[in-house]
Amino acid sequence: MTTTRRAFLGQAAVAAAVTVPVFGAPAVAADGFDPRPGSDGVGDPLFPTLGNGGYQVVHYDLTFDFTPVTYDFTAVVRMNAQATQDLSAFNLDTDGHTIDAVTVNGRTAPFALSLGKSGQELTVTPAAPLHKGTPFTVAVTYRGNGKAPRAGLSGWKFGADGGFASAVQSSRADTFLPCNDTPSDKATWTFHLSAPEGYVAAANGELTGKDRRADGSTVWHFALRERMPTELLGIAVVKGTYLYGTSRTGLPLRHVVPQGEEDTYAPIVARTPDHLAWLEAKFGRYPFSVYGLHIYGGYTDALENSTLTLMGTNWFKLNADGNPTYENTMVHELTHQWFGDCVTPHDWQQAWLNEGPAVYYAALYSEERGWSRMADKMKATYGKLDAIRASDGPPGLPRGLGGTNIYDGGALVLYALQLQVGQRKFDRIMGQWPRRFKDRTVTSEDFIGHAVDVTGDRSLDPFLRDWLFGAVNPPMPGHPDWTATA
Ligand SMILES: [Zn+2]
Known part of the structure; x- marks a missing residue:
């Protein structure tokens, strides 16, 4: 994202913990099978109930039948997942949907909705508990309205055309579908979006086909073959x-x-x-x-x-x-x-790994076009970052999202690294990062280790640690005159 308007948590509601059955909980089986509920969050430092424990999604298949102007929709999400523990129940993140039916492995599964900290939690109890390591399928049939009230913020963006586009970063994919809404769980996707005459549908990935229906509407099919976290969901029905x-x-x-x-x-x-x-x-x-x-x-x-x-x-x-x-x-x-x-941050405290490079290379592009100077931008950022470290946290330990600390501050960390190691080594660090960690989720620790590995320079470990996590800016290499009040 480019500016500071991210989807923050709504007012924290009282979290309804997943109910752990006290009575009738089976004793641990002789084979060690010990099904328990998955957690209602994956422990994201900034979004504690984002995502869910106990499983990883392999693939999402979303059928979404949207009516422009009224904003009503009906939908089915089919999920292929794998249990990462013995599961008696598991959660999906959802918000503002009427859930009509849930099946697990084709069998009807009881479900319950409760209020979470950034939306709702859909707790599903499979007819038969799931063994760790086994694949399973979930289908949720649901409906709603794009403008319906939500427990948290909405990811829906409406145009004058009566259509919508999704902008869900960082925590609002659950306003489109029940899902495992954490960047740490990436999956492949297929989409089947209906659009009436005069509208087109769009989604992540390749358009793989279109089917015209008797009512004149068209179902658009898309496939994203690479793995994507829910926060990057990009669907739309627009003129x-x-x-x-x-x-x-x-x-x-x-x-x-x-x-x-x-x-x-x-x-x-x-x-x-x-x-x-x-x-x-x-x-x-x-x-x-x-x-x-x-x-x-x-x-x-x-x-x-x-x-x-x-x-x-x-x-x-x-x-x-x-x-x-x-x-x-x-x-x-x-x-x-x-x-x-x-390459996706494992949790939202690692967001500088997104925004730092995006700000840095946009500034470099601007400099090469003669529109602005990188050094001017970085000196200005250096001047104000100490105060921002104090109020919002340092670039690698932000207290929220959307702030200068992870955007321009993240770029400043890269600028300091470039001055410290020189252009050639810096280009190798940045160029090898997406190759080495392609398709994966990463942390600041991965980046620090990567910079040391690529350069063989162990001093980059404390160097980057000071820049990312320190309470004040370290001296800028080559610019001893830069001060925090510059
Ligand atoms: Zn961005």
């Missing part, structure tokens, strides 16, 4: 037009722009191959099988949804000097496809 292209390496590009404004946006999205080439020279091949921008009037921010960056129409103005500096934001979100989407 839009698909624009197609190809990168210089043959990557298919597909963009969705507002209907009737194709002439405005075609030259803008046509900048994407240059941006891709610029970043691929640094990080290697783009890590997904398709890319594009969804430009939508119902959104005012920019968000790196996997393979389909969402940007508001408000971005695309020339600056006071007549320069298209919105390209910096396009580069910011595209950088995230490597840093955040392909």
Whole structure:
């Protein structure tokens, strides 16, 4: 994401803990089988009930039948998962849905809704307990309305066209589907989105087919073959037009722009191959099988949804000097496809690993275009970061999301690293990161270890630790004159 408007937790409600049956709990079986409820959170420092314990999702298949203007929808999510403990019950994160039916391994399963800290918890009790390590399937049939009240914030963004786009980072995928809403659980996805005449559907991944129905609506099928966390869910039903292209390496590009404004946006999205080439020279091949921008009037921010960056129409103005500096934001979100989407923070306290590189490389792009100077930006950040460390936490230990500490502060950590090790070694650290940790979830500790491994320089361990976790800025290499009040 680009600015500070992230989906924060709503007012913390009283958490309803998963009910542990006191009576009738089976004794541990002779084979060690000891089914217990999975936890209602995975222990994210910033979002304690985000995600759920006891299983990992392998694949989500989402059928979503949305009616524009009324915002009603009916849906089915089918989940392939694997138990990571013996499970008597498990939770999904959800918010604002009417749950009609749940099955586990094809058998009807009792379920209950309770209030969690960032939405609701859907507790499912399989007819037969699940053994650790075994795959299982879950299907949830549900319905709702895009504008229905939620326990927490909503991830729905509405345009004047009566449609919607999803912007769910960091904790609101559960306003679209019951899911394991933590970045630490990445899965592959398929989507089946219906759109009436005059509307198009969009989703992460490749468009694999369309089926026209008797009522004139069309079901659009998409597949994302790479693993994606729920926070990067990018689905939409809008009055839009698909624009197609190809990168210089043959990557298919597909963009969705507002209907009737194709002439405005075609030259803008046509900048994407240059941006891709610029970043691929640094990080290697783009890590997904398709890319594009969804430009939508119902959104005012920019968000790196996997393979389909969402940007508001408000971005695309020339600056006071007549320069298209919105390209910096396009580069910011595209950088995230490597840093955040392909390599994903294990929990939200690691968010600087997303935003630091995105801010850094957007600033570098801006400098190379002659629009601004990296050193000026970094000196200004250095000047104010000590106060921000005190109020919001240092870049590697933020007390919340959306702050300068993880955005410009994260970029400042990278800038310091670059000055410390030199350009060549810095380029190797950053270029090998997405290759080494492709498809995985990572922590600051992984990054520190990676920098030491790539350079063979053990002094980078305390160096990065001071920058990431310290109460005050360390001296900036090469700039002893920089001060916290500069
Ligand atoms: Zn960002």
